[in-house]
Amino acid sequence: MDVIPNMLLFSELIQCGGNVYTWCYDADGTLLKSNCPDEAFLSGAFDLFGCKRRMLEYGREHTTPVGLGTALGMIWAAAFEKEDGALKRAWVIGPVFYQDVSLRGIEQGLQYYGRLETSIAWTMQLYEVIKKVPVLQSTILNRYTLMLHYCLTGEHLTISDINNQPLPEVANAAQAPDHDRHKVYMAERAMLQMVRTGDLNYKQALSASFGISAGVPVHSDDALRQSKTSIIVFISLVCRAAIEGGLSPEEAYALGDDYIQTTESAKTLDDLNPLPMMMYDDFIRRVHKCRTNPKLSMQVQKCVDYIEMHLEEKIRAADLATLVGYTEYYLTHKFKEETGLSVTDYAKFAKIERAKVLLKSTDMTVQDIAASLAFNTRNYFSRIFQEVTGQTPMEYRED
Template identity: 40%
Template sequence: MASNTLHTEENLALMEQLLQCGTNISLWKYSSDGHLVWTNSNHLVLDRIFENTGNKTYMLKCCTQYTAPLVMGGKLGLMWCAVFERRGSIPWAIYVLGPVFNSEISTANLEQSILDFDINRAWRRGYLEIMQGLPVVPSTLFFQYVLMTHFCVTREKLTRSDLHFQKWNPDEAVGTEEPEHDRMQVWLAERALLNMIREGDLNYQSAFSHANLLSGGVRAGSQNPILQAIVSCTSFTSLCVREAIQAGLSPDTAYRVGDSYIQSMIQCKTVTELRSINHAMYEDFVMRVHKHRTNPSVSALIQNCHDYIESHSEQPLSLRILAKRMGYSESHLSRKFKQETGVSITTYIQYARVERAKFLLMTTADPVSKIALELQFCSSSHFSTVFQEITGKKPQQFRREMQMK
């Protein structure tokens, strides 16, 4: 038993160092009854936030039921994860990773959280500094760290599908109903967001944060916060699709993009994941419309080519496939594409695939070889060569730098 304990402590010491490499994720150890044993964080106020959100209570209720890690979240987009250590069948200790944000958080939301978390007036300035210093870690990368920590504690190898996710949102489980929002203000905020899609306005962050503060979403007639969030996010996605089409995005592209995000939303198991995907969806449509509006010299034919290439970067693409799709001869399409864009179709396909690769490198833990295969590159080495030619960096270097930001 003593040997096993020593082995676990050595593994955790190594894991603690790994967590500090770029991401700076805090590690906390609690006894099975919830007392803090130790932490490498300098900010013990985070333990109070963990408790005030209801996550600690929820974790203690689950520690007798679960052996796989438990992912928990809060309405700010905060995430924690608990890894359970047992002695036989008896809960012995709980290791918590976090908190982290899974996306950038606005100052307005942080200031609102001062009231939500009941932060003492004397601590408010320090609280804001602490929260602004928390790491932003994509969910997929955070889950990978969680699985590694679980292995350090238990020597058991698990996958993403083995993780447990919070079945309710403790932020909303306080026995009081959510206050009614001013429906006119909610409607105005929603119209502002949709107008920004129509205009391709890149200065959308403050409006997006303001709308999140105002609205609790579409009423789903359910006490299940996950269902409530899914209904709200998928409804908003449908509105964004229509607005993008009115802004000039092709219906084929707009609906395909929207359907892809809706499928991801339906599969989410936490409100935190949903918020992250909802933010990515909105940003995606704004960027697509902005690109469309800032390239007025591109004809409808070439814009449709752009849209098709970007939406099918993980499928086989060629001049022949595009010409057949657009209804033009290969020679006419090739000549017109080069004339309007200044690059060949083959080169543009590579650009689109590299952009998709950058997204996958930032948001997943997939190995480079898998990403290369998904994006139709003949080999990992060919993918790395093309990626470096376009970005100036190798894929592994790009991923490391993005994780450190």
């Protein structure tokens, strides 16, 4: 039975009811595809909260669908594609909430997981992503789950056949393995590097590394105090990175002090929620402004900014010329005269800088990084990377 056409139709149909996404994993737990715009982060959360492990363990032994809950209230559901009785693929829908969730609920949910290390960087991204997770009645999710199972197997089941698993026991959660602290360090170093370079495209650049999570958590019985302390530490790190990026110490420290005071004045977790992202974005934009080359004309600076913001696309001089109202011939000469590089070389070097961040801060494959930066093939990407850095991508990652 070819399930792919069924699943394509199913994915489109449930999207009619809201942002309910579908995911496909192979029998080893490798994510094969999804239609979720926050794929990198949410797939990391699915793994981090133990849902992927529980799904695969259940799917290898059973044929009926399963519901997978978390202490945060986020729910996924999975159904299984078998071949000769063995698990071939697991198909997932979600995440959703059964009811509106508060920031306090998220804080308490994270504390439930004990040794799971959720840094301020990861928690900041979690808050942003959760805003887009839909609220769906349990009966509707169960019906979607039954439809998913039918699309995969042609078998009619009832809601009672769905194994809605309870949350893992606290004791088991406390035994969760520590995360690779080297990956944690590299992910957070990449985040601060975005500040140093004033990279306005930081959200796309770091979407995958946010999913690694971890860091040294600050624990307290007072959730508000814990959040304030974490945010103040984060502000301090970003402030120093901004100074290293060229922002004057006077401006950086004054700005950091303002954000720290605002943090301390917050009365609720809802007051704190927007502060980390607002502060991070503010520092990056100020560093970007101070790093802008005053020798560049407004038109060439606009082209440079466009390239930095569209590294995932093919960069063509003709498009840049249209952007600033020049002919392609005039723009290419003016760009080379002012920057010392051709449009093609400037875009190439910018893409390699982004690739270096992704290699050091994420688990993305070289193939995926090449594709994400619009290189035609992995071999071409590797050749250009070695020309620019003197190392292959894998040598750079392992260095």
